[in-house]
Amino acid sequence: MTEDFLLELRSEEIPARMQERARTDLAALFEARLKALNLAFESIESFATPRRLALIVRGVAETTTAATEERKGPRADAPDAAIQGFLRSTGLTRDQLVARDDGKGGQVLFAVIERPGIVAGSVLASAASHAIHNFAWPKSMRWGAASSSTESLRWVRPLQGIVALLGDKLVPIEVAGIQSGAQTVGHRFHHPGVITIGSANDYVEKLRACHVIVDGAERRAIIAIGAKMAAKKAGLTLIEDEGLLFENAGLTEWPVPLLGRFDSEFLSVPPEVIQLTARVNQKYFVCAGPDGKLANAFVCTANIDASDGGAKIVEGNQKVLAARLSDARFFYDTDLKTRLDDLRPKLEKIVFHEKLGTVADKVDRVAKLARWLVEEGIVTPAKAGASGDGAGQESPETPASAGVTELADMAERAARLAKADLVTGMVGEFPELQGLIGGYYAAAQGEDPQVAEAIRDHYKPVGQGDEVPTAPVTVAVSLADKLDTIAGFFMKDLKPTGSKDPFALRRAALAVLALIFQNQLRGSVGGWLAEARHGFGAQGIADERAELGTTTLREELVQQFARIYMRDVRDFFADRLKVQQKEAGVRHDLIDAVFALGGEDDLVRLLARVHALQAFVTTEDGKNLLAGYKRAANILKKEDWTGETGTKKELSYTPLPEEQSLIQALDSAEPIAAAAIEREDFEGAMAALATLRAPIDAFFEKVTVNDADPDKREARLDLLARMRNAVHKVADFSKIEG
Template sequence: MATLLIEIQTEELPPKALENLSSAFAASLFDSLKEQGFTAEDSKVTAFGAPRRIAAEVTAISERSPDKPFRQKLVPAKIGLDADGNATAALKKKMAALGIECEPSQLAVVNDGKQDQLYYDGIKPGVLLAEGLQAALDKAVKQLPIPKVMSYQLEDGRTVEFVRPVKHLVALLDDKVVDVELFGLKAGRDTRGHRFHCKAPVEITSAESYAKEMEAAKVIPSFDERRNKMVQELKDAAKRLDAEIIMPQDLVNEVAALTEWPVVYDSSFDEEFLSVPEECLILTMQQNQKYFALRDQNGKLKNRFLLVSQIEATDGGDAIRSGNARVVRARLADAKFFYDQDKLQPLESRVSGLSNVVYHNKLGTQLERSERVRKIAQQVAKKIDADPKLADRAAMLAKADLRTLMVGEFPELQGIMGEYYAEHDKEDAKVALAIREHYQPRYAGDELPSTRESLAVALADKMETLAGLFGIGQLPTGEKDPFALRRHALGVLRMLMEKELPLSLDDLIQIAMQVEMTAPGVKDTSDELRQFFTDRLRVMLKDKGYSAHEVESVIEVRPELLSDIPKRLKAVHDFMGMPEAESLAAANKRIENILKKSSGETGSEVDAALLVEPEEKALYEAISKVEPKLGADYSAGHYDAVLKELAPLKAPVDAFFNKVMVNAEDPKLKRNRLTLLNELHKAMNKVAKLSCLAS
């Protein structure tokens, strides 16, 4: 057994795709070699990924794959053999086509359930690693998740496609070169090190020495190791500056994919730029320059930042620091110019300009959309005890920052800049905050709007999108959801549930749909939208750890307020731990089936005089005894108590079904017993539909 190394050395790879490319290449290569039988049980694969290379190391590799027994189906026995058991012309032709040479007596006869078939049992000889590796390589490069394929021409004139032009191919089994090729390049042991610190070619001695020899050439080939080293150096540098580093994971990954040998330096910008909103400065540094911004111990943005170079400067980094300071000054000057210019014009004056921004070709402009959001926000505000005037004002101004220079440059700042400009215009603090927060939650786990006015505008904004797009038939299908309708729906559900708003989902859908239908061509799709919300609700609740049965039992009773659902689910979950739960759920399902078959036969109330059997009298007494307490606890929202109070019903319910004939010959007795079961059913299903819990 030996260690295999494959490296594809290229021009600079796309940084945002590098980690995925390297891991996918290693996984595909390993799976293919394993499928061919070259690996052992303890074989391991290690992925390498740097700006100009992807590579994989696989341990415990055989130089030859094992021989494999196989069985080849030939022809039916009655066609392949004559009366004397000799091969017919049909069998000889088939065997010749497959390259099989043997006597007919050596063939196996197997009945496939219909007739006897002739099979050849043979041994497929193993192949050398070079052949198997070539097939694995060809398959791996074709399967790579390349974001955008690049075409380039080889020296022989052929045009090939890959993520970037390939410069060198290394293939070593321990210290021996494996005879494979890729994109017109024959494998060898030569590659390239750091672009600036290592000009000479690097000769890899063996597969196991690859990582060390690349590090000697100033390249850390492991993506994880390089990223970890960079992160630690960033943290150490921030600590030296007595600062907290702003280090989003996406930026960390991208910078790690841009540097072969990360070296951290600090630099600074003029304090005058701190007058610009910090979000603008941070976004400018992160997006345009890939810098890491710093805060002081009080959380205030500092006029210093960290940068990651891949050059170990001989002057200690002074030239790098000053050069980056010059570059960032120009970037920040642009941001300051945008901010200063935007403040010269009141936010309200930009609203009319939204008529020039197309929202959707069937739903009109952003101005028309804003008018619909305003109408929805006003009605929602009244329902949730928010100030309708403030909600209306915030909804009117919510999209105005789309017409600003800053948001034109950085779309990610929409809403955020609206708040700053609203504050500058002396708008009410709740209005300014609602402009920022009406986009929330932007993603799973994001914070919810903090005030009732913000919630009103956020709900209106998302519901306008959902009702409008559903109304024109733009529903998400499968994996495609270009308007993020699933995310909008989950955001609405979270706000209604987690903020415990006194507004039902049905009322919210009705408000939004009535307003949206004022737009031409929008149809009433309330039912489809309600089902869409229900499907999202199921997913959300299951993700919280509840079983499908528990979720369904609560959804089926359609609680008016979604804020009730978490309490109901917890009560159901606790109920399922009771010894009486299974029996009560099964009885509930049986009652449900009986009532379905006897639809319309129940009375308005039970007639005690028609209760004949002791068991039905006992059940009636048990229900009468527990009902007042159930009703009181249910009204108070004590759902766990309601379900626990069902426990004493188990014995009389079991006895009733064991001893009492529901479908009695006397129609009056039958009707009274069905009415008794109906009362029991209503008592048992206040919190959840217990029949959903039956196994």
């Protein structure tokens, strides 16, 4: 016979952001403990509200599983002291030990200990106490007289009550002076009195009758549906926000969504400001009108079912939101009185990083780099936003011969203004608005729309799934900003290590990759980073290197530093490329195979090679050619053979037919593959290499490489080296797995 176990831990209000994690952690802790103690059960359900954590363990067995434990002891002829020590450790007597042959003519003593089942109540009490004392809250506290001791219980908020019932029977538990019982409380206002729980089976419904919905998913569904219906009734559309949905569910035990209004005059403030004010300060949802624009309406979530339908609650929330929006409008109007240009000097007082100077220093570097990216033709109207098929084509609106200077001017202008909003009142109040609010201010102050857009979006893409800019000015500024950050921190040896990435350089690198591939930006990423590093001027060389030794030694050290720097940063980008392409199904070993060629850091071209290579190695020809290549490479490695770079040579003997076939196949494939690579037709290059598959198979089947004739041996090793070199024009096949 099985029964259900209920555990409720009631406390003062648990922060909303902690509830979901706490719910799952409690269930995980309890499950692990029950399994460790061999108590069988069917399933565990867990719940969280602002005032309680609870779980129900379904189908708990009456006792733990009986078990037999065997312990190996000393030999039967061991000294008596050793045997007595073993007996004391097991609690058995000498006649209870079992002697078994050890396979060497002697006997070893074993203790066979029967572990009877333990009643479920004791195990559950132990598991509950263990879970409470080992619970890892993000933040916790001690309280009361016991708090003077570091040994006292820590909990997120003062623990007030424990319910522990197995079936309809109490499971005695005492934690920090709190004894378990069958009583809890209902809703703070609707039913503040004591409730007696009969068993786990009536827990959820008995609390519901007392205006407490213990299931967070159910509360979220009530809020989501209720908010949508309230907005729809007013002819509006709710702007959904999953994070806000979880937060509102974590603030209420009996959620009641209510629609309120604010003065339409506040709509003169940017909609993002209104939404952020409502969300961050008040936990309100906002609504859109029939035209899709932000409406002067919000949805708040009450925690009571008010007798007046919530009219007073709505009225109070409208007053509070009006005050918040007044503050936001004040910041907005005040900020607009000062031009972004006039705010730039204040950036000199903000330290970007102690080793990399101020934000003003960074702005100057980014502005110069953004201009360089345009003037070098890396970012142009024709390339930014282009698809893979259209990369490099001229834009009909902006001829290639015109607009470069104008685009460079706008990129530099946008970069010089991009960080100015950091010293505005609005960003001081809402740091999340940096960049975005600067774009609004730039537009309001008459800046070119492309400049305003670049200021607004230059932080993008911020994370996976974020919009990737395609407007040329924005691309130039966004790319320059991220390249400067990566170059600077690598220069000061502040690169990510292990799981630590305090300056979000991995995210910056992924953003650079997204900008490159979305906009088909062509060129050497290493060259771009070198230009970014040069922007630091004298900072680009570590002081200790600049001061050491003679001029010659100093120059050598600087060059060595530059080589190490570029190697590290290229390896870093290679790793980020693997991460980015993993979700697209691109194999990391193929990326390594192309990177291993060296000198290939045009990432658009590199990825095209990788895609062609992946398509090729999954074909039968590709698999067989890879096998043939690895066999050839192993022979060359074993013989320590480099030959004369594997070039074609005149033979002093008549080759075997299979040998001649491979020579002819290479004569045909090499120029075709080289021409295809030159025009970036990597599929064509792979197709040319595929013709080597049959000849190399036949060669290994019929030809002896290490012939007794030294001329034949040398020629055949050179032929294999030539085959290897032909393949290496596309990728280093030695890096390919399989």
